[in-house]
Amino acid sequence: xxxxxxxxxxxxxxxxxxxxxxxxxxxxxxxxxxxxxxxxxxxxxxxxxxxxxxxxxxxxxxxxxxxxxxxxxxxxxxxxxxxxxxxxxxxxxxxxxxxxxxxxxxxxxxxxxxxxxxxxxxxxxxxxxxxxxxxxxxxxxxxxxxxxxxxxxxxxxxxxxxxxxxxxxxxxxxxxxx
Amino acid sequence: xxxxxxxxxxxxxxxxxxxxxxxxxxxxxxxxxxxxxxxxxxxxxxxxxxxxxxxxxxxxxxxxxxxxxxxxxxxxxxxxxxxxxxxxxxxxxxxxxxxxxxxxxxxxxxxxxxxxxxxxxxxxxxxxxxxxxxxxxxxxxxxxxxxxxxxxxxxxxxxxxxxxxxxxxxxxxxxxxxxxxxxxxxxxxxxxxxxxxxxxxxxxxxxxxxxxxxxxxxxxxxxxxxxxxxxxxxxxxxxxxxxxxxxxxxxxxxxxxxxxxxxxxxxxxxxxxxxxxxxxxxxxxxxxxxxxxxxxxxxxxxxxxxxxxxxxxxxxxxxxxxxxxxxxxxxxxxxxxxxxxxxxxxxxxxxxxxxxxxxxx
Numbered sequence: 001x002x003x004x005x006x007x008x009x010x011x012x013x014x015x016x017x018x019x020x021x022x023x024x025x026x027x028x029x030x031x032x033x034x035x036x037x038x039x040x041x042x043x044x045x046x047x048x049x050x051x052x053x054x055x056x057x058x059x060x061x062x063x064x065x066x067x068x069x070x071x072x073x074x075x076x077x078x079x080x081x082x083x084x085x086x087x088x089x090x091x092x093x094x095x096x097x098x099x100x101x102x103x104x105x106x107x108x109x110x111x112x113x114x115x116x117x118x119x120x121x122x123x124x125x126x127x128x129x130x131x132x133x134x135x136x137x138x139x140x141x142x143x144x145x146x147x148x149x150x151x152x153x154x155x156x157x158x159x160x161x162x163x164x165x166x167x168x169x170x171x172x173x174x175x176x177x178x
Numbered sequence: 179x180x181x182x183x184x185x186x187x188x189x190x191x192x193x194x195x196x197x198x199x200x201x202x203x204x205x206x207x208x209x210x211x212x213x214x215x216x217x218x219x220x221x222x223x224x225x226x227x228x229x230x231x232x233x234x235x236x237x238x239x240x241x242x243x244x245x246x247x248x249x250x251x252x253x254x255x256x257x258x259x260x261x262x263x264x265x266x267x268x269x270x271x272x273x274x275x276x277x278x279x280x281x282x283x284x285x286x287x288x289x290x291x292x293x294x295x296x297x298x299x300x301x302x303x304x305x306x307x308x309x310x311x312x313x314x315x316x317x318x319x320x321x322x323x324x325x326x327x328x329x330x331x332x333x334x335x336x337x338x339x340x341x342x343x344x345x346x347x348x349x350x351x352x353x354x355x356x357x358x359x360x361x362x363x364x365x366x367x368x369x370x371x372x373x374x375x376x377x378x379x380x381x382x383x384x385x386x387x388x389x390x391x392x393x394x395x396x397x398x399x400x401x402x403x404x405x406x407x408x409x410x411x412x413x414x415x416x417x418x419x420x421x422x423x424x425x426x427x428x429x430x431x432x433x434x435x436x437x438x439x440x441x442x443x444x445x446x447x448x449x450x451x452x453x454x455x456x457x458x459x460x461x462x463x464x465x466x467x468x469x470x471x472x473x474x475x476x477x478x479x480x481x482x483x484x485x486x487x488x489x490x491x492x493x494x495x496x497x498x499x500x501x502x503x504x505x506x507x508x509x510x511x512x513x514x515x516x517x518x519x520x521x522x523x524x525x526x527x528x529x530x531x532x533x534x535x536x537x538x539x
Contacts, residue, residue, distance in 0.1 A: 088414050096411040099404060 008130035008178040009035075009150040010161050011137070012170035017043050020145035023168040024049035027149060030164060034153035038131070038146040056117050063113030064106045071105030072098055133177045148176060183242040184484040185496025188476050190239060191334065192358070192501060193508050194232050195351070195472070199359030200225035201286050202323050202352070205316035208289070208309075211528055214387035217371070217380045218363045219523050223293060224515035225362070226286035231511055233279040235504060239334075240272055247271075249340045258340055266337055274333060278326045285319050296525050305527045327351055338483040342421050344410070350402045357395035358472045361465035364388050368462035375521045382456040389455030392465060396449060399475075400442040425478070428488035433478050441471040473501065 014020040017039065024037055024046060037046050079085070080092035087094070119125075131137050131148060140146050147170075149161055158175075165173045204222040207215030215222075239246065247266075248254045255262035264270075289312055296308040328348025336347050344350075364385065371380040410418045425434055445468055454460050481493055 090411075090414070094411075096404075096408055099408070 006178060007151045007158065008133075008176040009148045009152075009156070010158075010165055011131065011134050011146055011148040011174045011176050012165040012168065013136060013139075013172040013174070014145040014147065014169075015143070015171055017046075017145060019169060020147055021045045021049050023147050023165075023170065026168055027147065027164070031155045032149050032153055032161075034150040034156075036148050036150070038137070038140040038148070040141055040143060040145075054118075054121065056114060056121055059117035060110045060114040063117075064110035067106040067109030068102050070109070071102035074105075075101055130176050130178050134174050136172070136174070144171075179242070180245045180484050181490050181492035182496045183239075183245040184481055185493045185498075186238060186242070186500045187246060187334075188473070188480050188497045189500030189504050190232075190235055191476050191480070192473050193228075193235075193504050195355040195358045195476075196362050197225055197228045197232050197508075198282060198323070198327060199355030199357075200363070201229065201282060201289075202320065202355060203359055203363070204289060205285075205319045205323065208312045208316040209320070212387075214384060214391065216523060216526060216528070217367055217376065217384050218388070219293065219526075220519060220521055221363055221366045221370075221512075221516060222359075223286070223290040224512050225359070226282075227290055227515050228508055228511050229279060229283045229286050231508065233276070233283070235507075236275055236279070240268075240275075243268065243271075247337060247340075249337060254340065261340070266340060271333060274329065278330050281322055281326060285315065285322070288315060289319075293523055294519060296523060297520060299525050302527050305525045309527055324348075324352060327355065335479055338480060339421065341417060344406055344418070344421070346402060346406050346409070350406065353395065353398045353402050354472060354475065357392070357399055358469060360388060360392045360395055361468045361472070364392060364458075364465040365462045365469075368458040370516075370521060371458060373521060375524075379522060382458070385458050385461050386452070386455045389449060389461050392461075392468070393446070393449035393455075396442060396445050396468070400438075400446070424482045424487050428482070428486070430478065430482050430487070430489065433474065433489075437471070437475055437478060441468070441475055445471075473497070 012023065014023060020037055020039065021043060024035070027035060028049060028051060035050070037050055039046060075098040076093060079094065079098075084092045086092075090097075131146075134146075136144065137146060147165070149156060149165070155161075162173050162175075200222045203215075204219065204226055207219065207222070244250050249258055249262050249266040250268060255267070258266060292308050292312050296305050299305045299308060328351070331348050331351035335351070336343065367380065367384065367388065370376060371384075407422070410422060425431070445464060448454060448464055454464070477494075477497060481489065484490070485493060
């Protein structure tokens with residue numbers, strides 16, 4: 001058996017959420033790391049099974065702090081430096097009344113960065129993805145669950161990995177063309 | 179005398195906010211459901227059932243009212259006019275207090291009784307009927323609780339300065355009640371989570387949820403306090419600003435910033451961490467720290483009205499001793515209620531589903 005074309009990976013199909021969580025756990029235990037799971041709805045345990053850790057919260061934290069500094073800085077500069085006006089005897093740096101705007105800008109910039117950061121970290125926009133070469137994959141948005149072990153994985157082997165996926169009670173194991 | 183009396187008031191209010199807050203959370207979790215509520219339902223019920231004790235412990239406040247409330251003095255009452263004649267007078271004040279406690283006690287004991295009856299049901303349908311009954315009383319119950327605690331906080335704390343008013347004061351008290359009660363529940367659950375009957379049901383997921391609620395309460399506390407300050411700051415009216423001006427001298431000028439840092443900023447950043455919220459012992463220490471800050475916050479709300487606006491060492495001692503004495507009685511009663519019944523509402527129609535889902539973990 002010769003392997004002329006390099007595959008994107010091997011895809012196993014499951015018909016219930018518990019099965020894919022168990023299969024993902026088993027694959028991780030067997031040493032597979034470069035894999036992804038596809039489900040019609042979010043499954044919290046699946047994220048743990050994949051040991052997937054997002055970094056989007058750090059983007060939001062940094063952006064939020066920048067937002068806070070911008071918000072406060074804007075008000076401090078306009079009211080205390082550039083054009084100081086005495087309003088009812090309050091100090092120019094009237095910090096109490098600056099807090100709402102500071103808070104709003106924290107949220108605004110934090111939320112925008114969260115959404116945009118999430119899209120970029122997801123690798124979007126992405127016009128082509130090999131998983132769509134599997135005809136049945138469209139069912140990932142209705143009632144089927146897919147686990148794809150990618151050929152980039154150091155443990156990946158066309159035959160052994162396929163055998164392994166079949167042993168996990170997969171309904172079907174398909175080769176994914178690149 | 180006013181040092182001791184005011185210290186007692188601080189300590190009394192500290193424990194009352196747990197009794198009352200737990201009643202509120204009990205009703206909220208009957209209405210919303212959610213897995214976070216099942217592990218703490220029995221502790222919530224036990225804490226809410228200490229409310230009659232708080233009525234008994236209210237007697238010293240009535241007895242010492244002359245040392246606590248300025249409107250009990252004839253010249254102040256005359257100055258207040260109709261407000262004192264129709265509202266801030268001892269007979270009505272006492273009557274209102276008894277009224278609040280009767281309502282709260284009735285709701286606490288009815289909810290607890292039904293919840294225990296549910297343990298004895300033997301079909302899912304009859305268990306669902308009980309859950310529905312609890313829900314029916316909790317809806318109006320939350321409304322009654324919110325209105326009565328607003329009036330109670332006006333009566334017992336805001337009237338310490340009868341000329342000052344803040345319309346957000348009731349909500350501020352509710353926020354404090356929720357924060358103190360969630361913190362207390364986290365500590366209790368971290369202690370009993372491994373007991374027989376709880377083991378296997380209580381996991382890091384519950385502490386994560388309760389930690390998130392604790393974080394929400396910390397933010398709520400910051401939000402309400404800022405709202406109050408912002409409105410008074412913007413209005414800049416002498417009769418309102420006096421409350422903050424009084425807290426800018428006599429040692430209080432350090433307590434305010436310390437509260438912003440330790441009651442809000444530090445716990446806020448700590449509780450942002452997901453890993454921290456999932457570790458029961460660490461989360462419980464943050465909760466314990468927040469309960470101490472609750473006490474400091476109540477001290478800051480109540481004490482500047484006394485002892486010439488200076489922090490009196492005797493008042494600090496009186497507060498700490500009173501917290502200990504009331505706490506010993508309160509906790510004794512709480513654990514007596516808690517140990518008398520199963521630790522989990524085992525027949526709850528919703529927990530059974532959860533147990534099946536998580537049974538294989």
